[in-house]
Amino acid sequence: MVSPELVQKFEEIVGEGNVLTSEMELTLYSYDAYLKPSKPDLVVLPDGTDQVARVVKLAYDNGLPVVARGAATSLSGGPVPLKGGVVIHFSRMNRILEIDPQNRTATVEPGVITLDLQNAVAKYGLQYAPDPASQKTSTLGGNVAENSGGPHCLKYGVTTNHILGLELVLYDGSVVNLGGAMHESPGPDLTGLFVGSEGTLGIATKIIVKLIPQPEAIKTMLAIFNTIEDASNTVSAIIADGIVPATLEMMDSLVIQAVEDSVQAGYPRDAEAVLIIELDGLQDGFERLTKRIMEICHENNVRDVKVAKDNAERAALWAGRKGAFGAVSRLRPSYMVCDGTVPRTKLPEVLKRVVELGKEYDLPIGNVFHAGDGNLHPLILFDQRDPGQLEKVEKVASEVLKICAEVGGTISGEHGIGMEKLKEMEFIFSEDDIGFMWKIKRAWDPEDRVNPGKVLPVLTQ
Amino acid sequence: MDSKALQGLLGDKAVIADPQELAKYRVDGITPQVVVMPENAEQAAEVIKMANRDKCSVVPLGGGTHAAIGGRLKSADVVLSTRRLDKTIDMDTANLTVTAQAGVRFGDLQDLLAGLENRCYFPIDSDLKETAEYMCSGRDYKGAFIPLDPPSPFDATMGGIVAANTTGPRRLGYRLVRDLLLGVRFVSPTGEIIGTGGKTVKNVSGYDVSKLIIGSQGCLGLVLEMTLRLWPMPENTGALLAAFKDLDAAKDFCDAVLGSKLLPMALELMDATALGLSPVKELELPDGGFAVAVDLAGFNEEVAREFKDLKEMAAKAGAAAVVEFDAMRAKAFWMVLGENSITQTSARFKASYPLSCYGEFMAAVAGLGLGGKLGASISTGNGVAQVYLLDEVEPREAARAGEALRNKALELKGSVVLEHGSPELKELWDPWGPMPHDLGLLKSVKNQLDPAGVMNPGRFPGGL
Numbered sequence: 001m002v003s004p005e006l007v008q009k010f011e012e013i014v015g016e017g018n019v020l021t022s023e024m025e026l027t028l029y030s031y032d033a034y035l036k037p038s039k040p041d042l043v044v045l046p047d048g049t050d051q052v053a054r055v056v057k058l059a060y061d062n063g064l065p066v067v068a069r070g071a072a073t074s075l076s077g078g079p080v081p082l083k084g085g086v087v088i089h090f091s092r093m094n095r096i097l098e099i100d101p102q103n104r105t106a107t108v109e110p111g112v113i114t115l116d117l118q119n120a121v122a123k124y125g126l127q128y129a130p131d132p133a134s135q136k137t138s139t140l141g142g143n144v145a146e147n148s149g150g151p152h153c154l155k156y157g158v159t160t161n162h163i164l165g166l167e168l169v170l171y172d173g174s175v176v177n178l179g180g181a182m183h184e185s186p187g188p189d190l191t192g193l194f195v196g197s198e199g200t201l202g203i204a205t206k207i208i209v210k211l212i213p214q215p216e217a218i219k220t221m222l223a224i225f226n227t228i229e230d231a232s233n234t235v236s237a238i239i240a241d242g243i244v245p246a247t248l249e250m251m252d253s254l255v256i257q258a259v260e261d262s263v264q265a266g267y268p269r270d271a272e273a274v275l276i277i278e279l280d281g282l283q284d285g286f287e288r289l290t291k292r293i294m295e296i297c298h299e300n301n302v303r304d305v306k307v308a309k310d311n312a313e314r315a316a317l318w319a320g321r322k323g324a325f326g327a328v329s330r331l332r333p334s335y336m337v338c339d340g341t342v343p344r345t346k347l348p349e350v351l352k353r354v355v356e357l358g359k360e361y362d363l364p365i366g367n368v369f370h371a372g373d374g375n376l377h378p379l380i381l382f383d384q385r386d387p388g389q390l391e392k393v394e395k396v397a398s399e400v401l402k403i404c405a406e407v408g409g410t411i412s413g414e415h416g417i418g419m420e421k422l423k424e425m426e427f428i429f430s431e432d433d434i435g436f437m438w439k440i441k442r443a444w445d446p447e448d449r450v451n452p453g454k455v456l457p458v459l460t461q
Numbered sequence: 462m463d464s465k466a467l468q469g470l471l472g473d474k475a476v477i478a479d480p481q482e483l484a485k486y487r488v489d490g491i492t493p494q495v496v497v498m499p500e501n502a503e504q505a506a507e508v509i510k511m512a513n514r515d516k517c518s519v520v521p522l523g524g525g526t527h528a529a530i531g532g533r534l535k536s537a538d539v540v541l542s543t544r545r546l547d548k549t550i551d552m553d554t555a556n557l558t559v560t561a562q563a564g565v566r567f568g569d570l571q572d573l574l575a576g577l578e579n580r581c582y583f584p585i586d587s588d589l590k591e592t593a594e595y596m597c598s599g600r601d602y603k604g605a606f607i608p609l610d611p612p613s614p615f616d617a618t619m620g621g622i623v624a625a626n627t628t629g630p631r632r633l634g635y636r637l638v639r640d641l642l643l644g645v646r647f648v649s650p651t652g653e654i655i656g657t658g659g660k661t662v663k664n665v666s667g668y669d670v671s672k673l674i675i676g677s678q679g680c681l682g683l684v685l686e687m688t689l690r691l692w693p694m695p696e697n698t699g700a701l702l703a704a705f706k707d708l709d710a711a712k713d714f715c716d717a718v719l720g721s722k723l724l725p726m727a728l729e730l731m732d733a734t735a736l737g738l739s740p741v742k743e744l745e746l747p748d749g750g751f752a753v754a755v756d757l758a759g760f761n762e763e764v765a766r767e768f769k770d771l772k773e774m775a776a777k778a779g780a781a782a783v784v785e786f787d788a789m790r791a792k793a794f795w796m797v798l799g800e801n802s803i804t805q806t807s808a809r810f811k812a813s814y815p816l817s818c819y820g821e822f823m824a825a826v827a828g829l830g831l832g833g834k835l836g837a838s839i840s841t842g843n844g845v846a847q848v849y850l851l852d853e854v855e856p857r858e859a860a861r862a863g864e865a866l867r868n869k870a871l872e873l874k875g876s877v878v879l880e881h882g883s884p885e886l887k888e889l890w891d892p893w894g895p896m897p898h899d900l901g902l903l904k905s906v907k908n909q910l911d912p913a914g915v916m917n918p919g920r921f922p923g924g925l
Contacts, residue, residue, distance in 0.1 A: 103815035103844070147665045158663060160672070161640050165897070176899035182813040183844050184637065186878040187922055188681065189626075190898050190906070192639055192672030196665045216722035229585045236555060236582040240598040242693040282724060285762030296598075341661040343556045345582070345591070352589040373662035374556075413663035421666075428666060432653040436910070437668045443909040444902065455667060 002041045006062060010044050010086075013054045018045040018092070029087045032072040032079050034420055035336065035390065040067065040081040047092040049167060049175060049205040056203065057173025059086045060449060066171075067451045068203045070111060070139030073132075074146055075337055076418030078198045082453035088203065090141055096120055097206070104211045105164060105181045110141025110204050117209070126211040129156035132414075133322050140207050147196030149414030151247040151321065154372040155280070156212070158414065160195040165208035168194065168201075171445040181208055193440070198416050199451040201444040217283035218246075219290055220308040222317050223275040223297045224268055228252065231273035232348045234300040235371045238277070238293060239344075245293075248372030249276040254331075255324050255366040255379070262327040265320025271303065275371065276321055324368045325379070331364065332381035336393045340404030341413030344374035353403050354378045361396050375413035376404075402427055422457045431459055462517045462539055464495045470511075471497055471504055475545065488520055488528055490884035491537040496522075500545040502646065502654050502685045509683065510652030512539055512915050519915055521679040523621030524566065526613045526803050530625050530880050531678045533887035535919035541683060543620050550686065551660075554579030554605055557691040558643060558660050563620025563684045567611055570619065575604040579693060604694035608635035610727075612799030620684035625880075626676030629799055631756055633842040634726030636690075638675050644688040645671045650681065650911030660688055673906070679917040680925065681910055695758040700727075700791035701768060702754050703775040704746045704782040708827070711751035712820040714778035715841045718755065721774070723767050727756035727795075727840065730823060734836030735849065738801040739794055744784050751823075756791060802838070808850040808859045808882040810866055814875025816844030825869040829862055844875070856883055860890035867894050893922040 002021070010019045020026070020043040031037035041064060046052045059066045065085035072079050081087050090111030098107040101124040108117060114135040118128050131150035132138050138148065144166070149158045156162075165179035179191040194201055225231040235248050251259070251274050256267045267274050279289060290307060297305045308314040320327075328335055342350050351367060358365035358380070369376040380396055382389045401411040405427035412421060425434060437456055441448070464478040477483060477496040486496050494517075499505040512519045517538035522528060543564035551560040554577050561570055580598040583591040610629035611617045617627065623645065626638050644658025657670040673681060705711035711730055718728055736744070736752045746752055757767050768785065775783050786794060802809065814822060819841045826837040826848060834854050839846040848866060850859050859882065867877040871894075879892035896903070900923050907925045919925075 100815070102817040105815070147669065149663050149665075153663065157636075157640050158665075160669065170902075176902055178898050178902075180874060180897045181815045182875055182897070183816055184632075184813050185897050186676075186811065186813060186876050187893070187896055187898055188677050188903065188906075189639060189672045189675055190902060192669060192675070195672075196669045213722065227587065229587055229589055232589075233584045236584065237596070237598060239557065239693070240555070240580050240582045240596075240600075242580070242598070242600050242602075242696065244693065282722060282759070282763045282766060284766040285760040288762065289760065341663050343553065343558070343660045344662075345553075345555045348585045348589040349591075370663075375661075375663050408660050410659055410661050410664045410666045412666045413661065414665055416665050417667060425667065428659075430656070432649075433655050433657065434667070436649055436653065436655045437670065439909040440668055440670070440673070440906065443905040 007042060009058055010042065010055065013058065014044050014046045014051050029069065029089065030080065032074045032077060034075055034077040034418065035384065036077060036080065036419065038080050038082050039084065040087040041084045043087045043089055045089050045092050049169065052088060052203060052205050053169045053173045053175050055086065055088060056169050060172050065449050065452050066203070068141065068145065068199045070142030071137045073134040073138045074142060074418065075339065075415040076420040078146060078416055078418045078454065080419060082419055090139060099124065101126060103181055105208055106211055107206060107208050108140050110139060110207060112140045114138050114140060114143055121211050125214050127214050128162065128209055128211055130159045130162055133325065141204050144195050144204050144207055145199045146416045149375065151249050151370060154248060154370065155244060155246040160192055162210045163191060163195050163207065164210050166191055166194060166204050167206035169203045169205055171202065171447065171449045179208065183210060198418060198455050200441060200455050202450060215280035217280065217286055218314070219279045219286055220314045220317055221277045221293060221305060223277060223305040224271045224303045225273045225275065226271065226301065226303055228273050228351065229348060230301045231275050234275060234297055234302070236345065237296045237300060241292060241296065243289060243293065245277050245372065246280045247276060247278040249321050250369050250371040251321065251324060252367040254364060255328060255368050258327040258331055258366065259320040259324055261330050263319050263323045265316055267320055276317060328366055328379050328381060332383055334382050334384040336380045336397050338378045338397050338400045339412045339415035340401050340409055341375045342404050342407050342409030344372065346407040346409065347371060347374055347376060350376060350403055350407060354400055357396055357399055361392060363393065363396060374409065398424055417455045419454055425457050434459060462495055462511060462515050466511065467495060467497055467508065470507055471499055475499065486540045488537050488540065489534040491534060493520065493537050493540040496540045496542060498542045498545045505541065505683055505685060506648045506652050506654050508539065508541060509648050509915065513651055513913050516913060518918050520917055521624065521683045523563065523618035524616040526617045527621060527625035527627060527880060529882060531920040532892050532924055533884055533919055534917060543618060546685060549573060552577060553660065555582040556660060557605060558688055559607065559691055560686065560688040561619050562686050563618060565619045566615055567617045567619060567622060568614035571606055571614065574606050574691065575694065577605055578603055579605045602694060602696060605691040606694055607641065607689050608692045609638065609641065610635055610795070613803040619687060623675055623684050623687055624677060624679050630727040630729040630795065630838065630840055632840055632845065633728055634724060634758065639672060641690045642671050642675060642687060643690060645674050645684060646686040647674055647682040647684045650916045658688065662690065678920050680907065680921045681916065696760045697764040698758040698788040698791055699764055699768065700754060700756045700786040700794060701771050702741060702744050702752060702784045703780040704744050704750055704752050705778065706747045706750050706781055708751055708820065708823055710779045711753055714753055714775055714780065717774040717778065718771065719842055721770065723770060725755045725767065726758050727754060728842050729754045730819065730839040730841050732827065732837050734833055735838040738805060738836065739798040741794060745782050747781050750781065756795065802847065802849055805852060806849040806881065807852050807854050808886055809880040810848040810863055810877050811880050812846040812848060812866060812870050812875060812877045814844050814870050814873040816842065818873040819844065821873065822846055822869060829865055831862060835862060856885035856889055859886050863890050871895065896922045
């Protein structure tokens with residue numbers, strides 16, 4: 001419980017109406033797209049770096065932890081205030097401060113919605129490449145915290161590859177800058193270390209992103225397969241042909257059905273797998289490449305392969321993929337999405353073991369995956385209201401990650417560790433590895449005040 | 462440090478204590494007490510643990526192309542050479558990843574990768590298991606490569622490239638180390654073997670520790686082994702060189718290319734001195750003129766279109782001369798340019814600034830009046846300039862040049878750091894200057910990870 005006097009002090013910083021304390025409000029800020037809520041003591045809505053710094057300082061002086069929050073589309077509990085304290089919500093800091101087409105950078109506040117930035121820079125013939133499926137609601141601050149991925153990361157890399165500079169508020173309210181508008185900053189890459197630290201090293205208040213030119217041409221294809229192995233072999237064959245598409249996305253039959261029920265993307269309901277293949281770049285050579293990809297699909301027994309003729313058709317093909325997570329909620333009220341990543345050639349084997357797990361535990365599992373970069377998202381469907389279900393689901397999810405680790409993969413490709421996968425960290429890291437990360441944490445946040453309880457498991461020794 | 466104890470640990474041949482031999486390992490003007498060459502991770506970790514116990518400093522050494530990077534070392538008791546950590550561990554062409562030890566030479570690894578049959582893969586059967594017989598694609602060229610462009614590739618080691626964060630003119634179309642490094646194993650400054658990342662393209666499990674190691678210049682650990690992303694070899698490559706009578710004309714050309722949809726691998730603006738480091742003889746550069754080198758790679762149709770468009774753009778910008786290179790000559794051009802930039806220079810500066818400021822920066826370089834003694838090679842699409850001082854430049858003159866460049870870069874909200882220079886130059890002029898990163902945070906990281914200050918003391922910004 002926070003005293004009324006302290007609430008008033010927060011109000012003095014951010015203004016009346018920008019500190020939320022009612023039971024209902026605290027409940028609303030207690031969860032993200034993961035499954036376990038925890039309530040903050042209060043929520044503040046600052047406007048500007050200075051206010052954030054003063055809020056953090058006040059929290060620090062009063063022994064309260066701070067947790068930054070964007071749109072909370074995160075899938076591993078990143079913005080959930082596990083130990084209470086102050087949630088700093090960035091809904092008021094949602095301005096695009098500058099788009100500099102000549103230097104190919106943009107400077108934004110953390111609350112800017114990813115798609116808003118993408119639309120804003122498109123006018124200049126530029127793009128901000130990372131495209132998490134939640135881009136319609138996710139914020140840049142959240143993308144930085146989680147190092148979000150997305151379908152186009154196969155070619156363009158994840159969020160970290162597009163972040164040039166940051167302004168941060170550290171644990172005690174001090175403000176520091178990392179990097180800048182330069183595309184290559186000298187010295188050790190502290191910016192890169194911060195990206196993906198899930199809000200545990202500090203709070204980003206300004207973000208400088210790299211923009212890249214839009215490609216001259218885009219070709220999107222949808223290939224429909226009767227078996228998963230044909231689709232998987234097509235992926236391998238395309239890459240063996242020396243072609244690295246911008247995206248190679250796959251969905252299995254359960255997801256196809258759910259998508260058709262919700263957005264009617266035009267995927268046949270009896271298909272076992274669909275593959276979205278997108279090329280981008282110079283238009284010269286596209287004709288030959290498209291023909292070659294179609295040939296490869298046919299060599300691998302494709303049932304049908306369509307090429308989107310225009311932007312509308314392209315959007316329709318993508319609507320299914322982007323809406324996939326939302327669509328499956330038609331089948332069951334809750335789902336847990338796993339985020340294992342494996343060397344790409346291990347995908348089919350892992351997929352098979354995931355399907356077997358689902359059967360063993362009697363849980364439907366749908367699969368959406370970034371086939372080109374070995375990132376799989378098994379969606380375990382269940383009903384959280386049924387007693388005991390959540391525990392069972394967590395067990396299956398943990399086993400999926402174990403399988404990924406066993407074949408040389410990792411436990412999170414783009415969703416983060418958060419509070420979800422703390423105990424699975426030992427699948428891939430030694431105590432020394434985790435101890436090293438703790439030293440980094442202490443260098444940035446010596447008293448564990450910023451988003452405590454996330455990412456790093458407590459070592460017993 | 463006790464060389465007998467080191468010999469016991471590593472074997473006689475892996476320890477150099479002979480004064481005459483040691484003199485060859487002078488670094489920043491300091492002759493080390495001992496040079497060690499561990500052959501595995503455990504040995505390397507043990508050396509660093511001993512250094513912590515004995516309060517000795519450890520200086521990692523790879524190919525030596527960037528051995529004089531950064532601030533002047535305060536001490537260099539033990540030089541730890543990665544020469545014997547020279548194994549290529551895994552070349553997985555179907556996944557397009559390679560794993561190699563720190564001491565592997567970049568050029569050797571590229572040669573190995575170029576010869577790989579990466580057209581082939583093991584298809585899976587209806588049981589989703591890999592079948593025993595592999596399939597090969599129809600493409601008629603093979604090979605993969607690491608899309609990095611370090612100068613002096615046959616000297617530079619993989620560990621050194623990561624630690625010094627090196628690349629070259631082809632940074633425009635290729636990638637930076639930070640875009641390619643999927644995993645790294647290293648010895649921490651306190652002697653633990655730490656692993657992070659792996660063979661997956663995406664990985665957000667735990668902190669992105671590998672980012673901290675890139676460009677850490679040996680101050681935060683010793684790189685043992687790394688996994689990098691590969692690209693399939695392009696179907697075709699080539700380069701186009703154009704000469705312009707002045708900077709304005711050259712800039713018109715560069716701006717036209719940058720404003721187009723073309724995707725060159727390099728768009729390098731060079732003054733006469735920088736061009737002189739290349740093997741090109743046939744390009745007539747007018748007095749006071751500038752050259753632009755454009756590197757191309759891709760499918761046949763793309764490269765053909767790019768050649769065609771570039772020639773038109775060059776003509777429109779009033780090019781005085783244009784030369785086209787095929788794949789072999791393009792490769793030789795970049796190779797020799799990089800090689801000479803290392804062997805024929807006494808100091809190298811790297812400038813960074815917002816990328817549209819490249820013309821202004823080049824004008825400032827030309828305005829220094831150092832004529833044939835100073836050369837600049839600017840990656841126009843990246844906001845990066847390499848500035849070279851040739852062999853005969855005095856430290857005092859070099860310091861003045863560095864300061865003038867830095868002032869210009871700071872005015873543009875950029876920076877200039879020293880990539881190579883003599884100890885005398887480092888005494889006269891701060892190799893780092895004002896940093897874009899917060900120094901307090903950097904200090905805190907260094908102190909947490911290396912409390913005894915064992916790894917490369919003095920090399921980091923702020924003399925850390």
